[in-house]
Amino acid sequence: MSSYHQPVMAKTCIDLLQLQAGGIYVDATLGGAGHALAMYQAQPKIRLYAFDQDEEAIAEAGQRLAGYDPVLIQANFRDLRTSLAYNKVKGIDGILFDLGVSSHQIDDAERGFSFDKDAALDMRMDxxxxxxxxxxxxxxxxxxxxxxxxxxxxxxxxxxxxxxxxxxxxxxxxxxxxxxxxxxxxxxxxxxxxxxxxxxxxxxxxxxxxNDELGALSSALVDAINLLNPGGRIVVMSYHSLEDRIVKNTFKLEATDCICPPAIINCICEHHSKLKIITKRPLTPDAEEISSNVRSRSAKLRVAEKKKGEQ
Ligand SMILES: C[S@@+](CC[C@H](N)C(=O)[O-])C[C@H]1O[C@@H](n2cnc3c(N)ncnc32)[C@H](O)[C@@H]1O
Incomplete structure (x- = not known):
């Protein structure tokens, strides 16, 4: 297993993405490419657009994915919509977010993410x-x-x-x-x-x-949901309650029709549901995974699917 970063719940993520040959997919948080590699291994005939705002991750993952043909994009996923438009991508069949920092970023003393290691107070992913x-x-x-x-x-x-x-x-x-x-x-x-x-x-x-992590997540989730083709899936793994709450509430909102206040009898919001929620409760790693990768212990995985007839 990679020492750069051990991918969390990799099989579950890949199964839930339901990769189709010829489909267009996004890995919004490439990191050490553990999930990206698992995606290619499960379905080699995908077109993958992979984002990371950390240039080191992009360089490392580029080497790991040699032999495949991903489009590597060094950018914040808050720029998902414009970056994909620049690549002439209008719709996607699935997207994975594996939030937060990689083990490599935490373990690299120089990056200043950890109080265990003496370093300059940095903490920038980009x-x-x-x-x-x-x-x-x-x-x-x-x-x-x-x-x-x-x-x-x-x-x-x-x-x-x-x-x-x-x-x-x-x-x-x-x-x-x-x-x-x-x-x-x-x-x-x-x-x-x-x-x-x-x-x-x-x-x-x-x-x-x-890293304005919550702001980037809130806006990227909305863009990702809009970009999904009918039947396409969004898979998000978060590692603390603030992120998970944003994911849960965004999915809930986008799976709801009218969002008018209860006092309004005849709907004026014209909001309609775009999503079907696949995971009523978040999935978590099993005991075996937690014992072999302690950093997986706080992971919460939520999945939703774009409704048919929605674009
Ligand atoms: C948990 S790691 C992903 C690990 C990866 N799934 C793997 O299997 O190796 C998260 C990665 O996402 C990147 N990242 C976090 N927030 C980001 C954002 N807003 N835009 C782009 N990349 C981001 C980090 O730089 C880091 O490399």
Whole structure:
């Protein structure tokens, strides 16, 4: 299995995509190409458009997929619609989102995603973008830091941690993951399980904000659903509740006809359902997969299908 990234629930994802020979598919989060390779192995006669905003992932996956003929696109999946239009793709037969960061990105100390490894506070998936975790920690106002930690980390001590950051940066810039971890420990304590969880939540919150992960997901899901051909499927794997909620609510909305407030008796919204939800509840990895790949433990997989007669 790849040391770059071990694909999660690969067989389930591929089975649920129902790949057809001659079909057009999108891997929105190519990473180490584990899922992409499994797609080709299941059905070699597909046309695959594969996105990743990380140029390293695109380069690595390009090598892994040598022998196949994917169109590799280094872009944010929030640009799905325009990037596919540029490639003259009008409709797709299936799309996979495997959200978040790859093991390679987490394990590469230089990228600054992990508090276990001392590195510059970076956390950008796309290293061409300007905003980094360092900028947020050193330049964002106190109230904004507190909001980020509360909203994206669901951290109870958000205010106290934001204030500890404000105090520390008043004397000198906070430049490394270790410095930030130490500041968090000054509030949450050292060595306890709860302190570890607090660091996880604060680092997650910063990562989400640096990469605008929730904003990109919300807009890409809508575009992906619109792009799907009738019978085409959207398969999304998320790794925390904020992402899963967006996926669940978007699928629910797009599987609903009228969305007028209950007080309106005669529909004025003209909304109609485009989707059939395939997974009433999210699917999760089995115990065997979790024991062989601990990073799969939080995965939640949701699938929906474009209704016939919809485009
Ligand atoms: C969990 S990994 C995908 C692993 C992949 N399925 C595999 O089997 O190797 C997620 C990947 O998606 C990329 N990514 C995350 N958000 C993205 C976005 N908004 N646009 C494009 N790529 C994104 C990350 O850079 C990362 O390489």
């Amino acid at each position: 290293r061409g973008q300007e905003l980094s975790a360092g900028q947020i920690v050193n330049e964002f106002p106190l109230g904004e830091l507190k909001r980020i930690f509360k909203e994206y980390g669901e951290e109870n001590a958000s205010g106290r941690i934001a204030r500890a950051i404000e105090n520390a940066r008043a004397s000198r810039a906070i430049t490394t993951t270790k410095e930030l971890a130490t500041i968090i420990e000054s509030v949450a304590g050292v060595g306890s399980k709860e302190s570890l969880k607090t660091k996880v939540r604060i680092f997650q919150a910063l990562r989400i904000r640096v």
